[in-house]
Amino acid sequence: MSLDRRLTPATDRVALDSLRGILDRPAYTPGYPARLAVPLADLMTAPDGRRDRQVNFGADLTVIEERGDWAFVQAALDGYCGWLRGTALTEDLPPITHWVRAAATHVYPAADMKRHQLHALSLGARLSVAGIEGNFARLATGGHVPLQHVSESPASDPVEIAELLLGTPYLWGGNSDWGIDCSGLAQAALTACGIACPGDSDLQRGAFPETAEISRGDLLFWPGHVALAASPDLMIHATAWKMAVIRESIPDAIARIDAAGDGPFLGARRPRPTG
Structure with missing residues (x-):
């Protein structure tokens, strides 16, 4: 059985109890709850490995394995898994308000x-x-x-949230004001509005229904890229083209990305409020 590495709460040694009978590992664990106690941490593919995504201060996590100074965790926000420094975690879990x-x-x-x-x-x-x-x-x-x-309450407009990050430097796998990528921007904007959103663009495209007409708040997709529509003709996205979060005309972006060989445009998806 093939499982998405990014969302599978298991290392080569230990898996969550929920994977018994699904994934063969030497050991299984219920894990234990922890929370990120530092401003920002990379979720890595391996100890000292490549960054996949990031988690922000206060993120709730399940610790699955500890290996030296490292911990393998799964984020409650989107199910993303990865390694981070164990010193970044706390087991003190006061209510989030x-x-x-x-x-x-x-x-x-x-x-x-x-x-x-x-x-x-x-x-x-x-x-x-x-x-x-x-x-x-x-x-x-x-x-x-x-x-x-x-x-203490969700925002109402993902586009307004994304606009807060205009000019933020582009960072592959980034999820913060210090650096963000296309899917990180989409997730930040939707999560702020109480809309559950996966961490990567391919997962985001699979999470929401298609729409034929582009409206404010829709997600726009290309292979490996996502943008947020501010209107039927304007979008906001984090792009390596400018190494920043920018506004761009949607028709211009479609033409530019096609010309660069990074197309085609895959259409729009419409996020729906959670619940």
Whole structure:
């Protein structure tokens, strides 16, 4: 039986209990829950391997195997699996109450914007807010984040979310304001609006129904590429062509990508709210 490596919670040694009878491994485990405690981490194909995707602060994960300084995990957000540094994880799991609604924000040691920041967080980071101090949210995990940058409810327009990241550098496998790729941008925009979305463009194309007419919020697909329609004629995407998140005319993009030999245009899909 062929299983998608990206979504299969198993290493060459250990698999999740749910794969008993499906995948032959020397050992099986129920795994244990953990959460990302650093601003951002690469999900790698192997310890010290190639980056597949990234996970942001507060991401819920299931730990399947620990090997030296590394842990093999599966992300609750989209089922993506990979290796990351075990030191990036915590088993302290206070309830998630908010998420970062700005392109990026800073975490401060106190409710004072003049204090030296502890670190930065990107759009989509998940937060456990324990209280409000002035114009800051106090995190149960430590630190304070400006209230202007957080939300406790989903956004309503994926295009508005994607526009927050205009100019962000292109990064293969990236999922943050420090670098993002085409599928990372689509996932960030839809997830912010409460719409479940896989991590890679081929998976995204298979997740949503086709639509003949392009409307705002639709996903547009090419082989290995995805964009978000801002209107029937304009799209937003993270592209290696400009190494950034840009706006581009849809007809121009179709012609340019075809001319480069990276086509054809595969059509549009319409995301639907989860549930």
